[in-house]
Amino acid sequence: GQQVMQIPQYQHVQEGEDFTTYCNSSTTLSNIQWYKQRPGGHPVFLIQLVKSGEVKKQKRLTFQFGEAKKNSSLHITATQTTDVGTYFCAGRRDSNYQLIWGAGTKLIIKP
Amino acid sequence: EAGVVQSPRYKIIEKKQPVAFWCNPISGHNTLYWYRQNLGQGPELLIRYENEEAVDDSQLPKDRFSAERLKGVDSTLKIQPAELGDSAVYLCASTGESSGNTIYFGEGSWLTVV
Numbered sequence: 001g002q003q004v005m006q007i008p009q010y011q012h013v014q015e016g017e018d019f020t021t022y023c024n025s026s027t028t029l030s031n032i033q034w035y036k037q038r039p040g041g042h043p044v045f046l047i048q049l050v051k052s053g054e055v056k057k058q059k060r061l062t063f064q065f066g067e068a069k070k071n072s073s074l075h076i077t078a079t080q081t082t083d084v085g086t087y088f089c090a091g092r093r094d095s096n097y098q099l100i101w102g103a104g105t106k107l108i109i110k111p
Numbered sequence: 112e113a114g115v116v117q118s119p120r121y122k123i124i125e126k127k128q129p130v131a132f133w134c135n136p137i138s139g140h141n142t143l144y145w146y147r148q149n150l151g152q153g154p155e156l157l158i159r160y161e162n163e164e165a166v167d168d169s170q171l172p173k174d175r176f177s178a179e180r181l182k183g184v185d186s187t188l189k190i191q192p193a194e195l196g197d198s199a200v201y202l203c204a205s206t207g208e209s210s211g212n213t214i215y216f217g218e219g220s221w222l223t224v225v
Binding site: 006033041042043044045048088098099101102103104106 | 151152153154155156167202211212213214215216217218219
């Protein structure tokens with residue numbers, strides 16, 4: 001069945017370093033969404049990408065959707081302690097509204 | 112505007128006991144989801160409703176899990192009997208045209224089966 005693979009599972013960074021998480025789908029997606037989940041919290045919507053090759057920015061966060069609409073990335077520049085949490089991608093297929101979730105990448109800031 | 116409301120927030124039960132979770136979605140959202148999230152993993156869809164109709168329940172373990180959304184607004188998810196492996200966070204979420212298909216999650220119901 002369709003899967004969305006997300007890597008890495010964990011990323012440890014020093015505060016101020018950059019962070020990137022990648023999602024890859026086995027099939028073409030109609031759109032992809034990104035969510036952030038703080039420890040002990042619930043997923044919170046960050047952004048949706050729809051167009052092939054789309055790039056969107058939110059302050060220090062840059063989201064990309066691949067040309068083939070099968071992969072996506074989230075890049076955080078100069079991480080801060082408030083960025084700590086798990087970042088999930090979730091892709092939606094063309095054929096129906098089913099949302100396929102990645103396993104998440106946990107961002108850990110080294111003390 | 113109120114968000115997705117879930118109750119109870121926390122529940123501890125013994126195995127083989129029943130448990131029920133309640134969800135009130137954001138007003139006007141036709142689509143309601145129940146997800147299960149285990150520690151360190153992403154949400155897994157259990158069931159999706161469009162209004163009162165369950166349109167995707169393929170991942171719902173129907174031998175012990177049941178759900179309903181009788182009037183197309185709030186919903187309940189029941190487990191009977193609970194097993195140790197059911198310990199997880201049960202997340203309700205909703206979406207609709209008014210939110211541009213953005214999914215909004217509730218705080219979750221944390222279930223521990225002992």
